[in-house]
Amino acid sequence: MRPPTSKLLRAWLSPVHVRQQDGDTYLEFDADGDGHVDYVQRLRGGYKDRLIFGGGVCGKVVERPAVVQDGRPVVFLLLDGVAFERIGGLYASGRFRLFRPPARVISVFPTLTDPAYDLLFRTGPTPGFEPGYFDRGRNRSTGAIWDYLRGANEAWVRFTDYRLRFIEDAVMYLLPRWVFALELRRARRVVDDRLRAGRQRVAIYLLSTDGLGHMLEASEIDRELLRLDEWIERLVYDYRGLLELVLVSDHGLSQLPPEQAPVRRFNLHKILRDNGLRMQARLRRPGDVVLPQFGLLDVARVHTFDEETREKVVETLRARPEVEFVAARDAQCVRVYRGSQVAVVSARGGAKGDLLYSYHAESGDPLELAGAVAQLREAGLMSADGHATAAAWLRASAGLPFPSAPQRLWQAFFVVSREQPDVIVCLTKCWYVGSGLLSGFVKMWGTHGGLHRRASETFAMATNVDFPAVMDLDLLRCQLREWFGWPA
Numbered sequence: 268m269r270p271p272t273s274k275l276l277r278a279w280l281s282p283v284h285v286r287q288q289d290g291d292t293y294l295e296f297d298a299d300g301d302g303h304v305d306y307v308q309r310l311r312g313g314y315k316d317r318l319i320f321g322g323g324v325c326g327k328v329v330e331r332p333a334v335v336q337d338g339r340p341v342v343f344l345l346l347d348g349v350a351f352e353r354i355g356g357l358y359a360s361g362r363f364r365l366f367r368p369p370a371r372v373i374s375v376f377p378t379l380t381d382p383a384y385d386l387l388f389r390t391g392p393t394p395g396f397e398p399g400y401f402d403r404g405r406n407r408s409t410g411a412i413w414d415y416l417r418g419a420n421e422a423w424v425r426f427t428d429y430r431l432r433f434i435e436d437a438v439m440y441l442l443p444r445w446v447f448a449l450e451l452r453r454a455r456r457v458v459d460d461r462l463r464a465g466r467q468r469v470a471i472y473l474l475s476t477d478g479l480g481h482m483l484e485a486s487e488i489d490r491e492l493l494r495l496d497e498w499i500e501r502l503v504y505d506y507r508g509l510l511e512l513v514l515v516s517d518h519g520l521s522q523l524p525p526e527q528a529p530v531r532r533f534n535l536h537k538i539l540r541d542n543g544l545r546m547q548a549r550l551r552r553p554g555d556v557v558l559p560q561f562g563l564l565d566v567a568r569v570h571t572f573d574e575e576t577r578e579k580v581v582e583t584l585r586a587r588p589e590v591e592f593v594a595a596r597d598a599q600c601v602r603v604y605r606g607s608q609v610a611v612v613s614a615r616g617g618a619k620g621d622l623l624y625s626y627h628a629e630s631g632d633p634l635e636l637a638g639a640v641a642q643l644r645e646a647g648l649m650s651a652d653g654h655a656t657a658a659a660w661l662r663a664s665a666g667l668p669f670p671s672a673p674q675r676l677w678q679a680f681f682v683v684s685r686e687q688p689d690v691i692v693c694l695t696k697c698w699y700v701g702s703g704l705l706s707g708f709v710k711m712w713g714t715h716g717g718l719h720r721r722a723s724e725t726f727a728m729a730t731n732v733d734f735p736a737v738m739d740l741d742l743l744r745c746q747l748r749e750w751f752g753w754p755a
């Protein structure tokens with residue numbers, strides 16, 4: 268098979284002339300390669316607000332005001348694992364300027380595709396954090412590969428018009444660039460088919476951006492994302508500017524600097540076993556634990572036979588240098604342990620029927636939220652018993668190491684998935700867990716799954732509207748519905 272080439276990159280990302288006029292920049296292109304300018308983009312305030320097809324004074328002008336307009340079809344591109352940092356950096360360097368600036372989106376926890384898109388599309392709760400999960404009620408694990416291949420964990424996919432064939436997913440991690448180029452070509456065909464059929468909303472899910480994020484270093488990821496920018500430029504050109512795009516991603520992805528890469532495998536099985544715990548398929552007696560593993564992630568969940576077993580897991584892991592923190596489900600709360608530091612996260616109903624969340628540090632400040640707590644108190648956004656809304660926590664903690672930690676931890680244990688593990692372990696950025704087929708022969712530059720900002724912070728942007736600067740997936744869904752009537 269011949270890898271797809273991208274000979275158009277020069278044509279669509281490199282104007283033949285750039286000129287300044289009245290404070291605006293004009294990018295002039297020779298789209299058909301005949302030596303004459305036939306396409307002009309006006310860049311005003313960093314945004315391509317006017318497209319001129321045919322060039323010259325008699326070209327057809329298409330205005331692109333930054334407002335929602337009825338009538339234009341919208342293409343939604345759902346990416347996988349593209350961190351805000353990547354798109355924000357490319358935008359700052361002048362790319363993706365058919366779009367308004369990217370907004371930060373704090374994903375769900377665990378920072379995994381199915382829980383994230385299930386939350387965005389309201390198709391949750393997700394059966395398991397990942398395919399192949401422990402079903403507590405039946406005291407058995409489901410088959411990971413079987414779940415995966417039949418898409419059992421991906422209810423949200425029915426809202427999309429394109430997804431890579433499941434059988435190709437594994438290839439994607441081995442040849443991420445090749446599969447990405449393949450996906451872009453296929454996606455274009457799907458967009459053309461749907462628009463030709465008169466559809467006003469087309470949704471494309473590009474899985475291979477996750478492969479790029481795991482397997483490539485930052486500069487290489489950016490080079491691949493330029494292909495996406497090129498793909499978008501070409502699409503807008505071919506439809507003569509009369510369509511809009513929305514670009515979002517599901518979660519972030521860590522990125523180790525070259526001197527620390529690759530991410531190393533943390534042998535969670537062995538450490539638990541060495542401390543007297545038994546890895547089992549079912550929970551039958553004290554000391555039994557079930558540890559479902561599928562992807563290569565910086566998060567793991569553990570199901571334990573009883574409270575004593577749960578405490579033993581926590582004590583085994585909380586002081587390990589590879590472990591960022593351990594969280595355990597208690598009757599009415601989540602307890603967070605990081606070395607000797609301990610905090611309690613809880614939730615209760617608010618006056619408007621929503622949930623309010625609290626974070627009480629018992630010793631130290633394991634999730635580094637003291638500043639956010641002080642800010643919420645000062646602003647009068649925290650009740651006397653220490654609870655605040657999810658929106659208030661989001662605003663107060665979006666820039667901190669563990670953004671929106673109270674509600675995201677709570678949701679991970681009780682809301683987003685039917686799996687509801689007893690313990691969740693997050694690793695520091697140098698480590699991953701996973702026993703999948705891939706772990707023997709892949710070298711990863713980054714991963715996700717954990718609560719930390721590096722895996723949580725992703726983005727959303729649109730060609731015609733400005734999203735609020737910081738959103739969670741609930742707010743993103745509300746905005747998409749309000750502006751685009753999607754997802755229906």
Ligand SMILES: [Zn+2]
Pocket residue numbers: 348477478481715
């Ligand atoms: Zn991934």
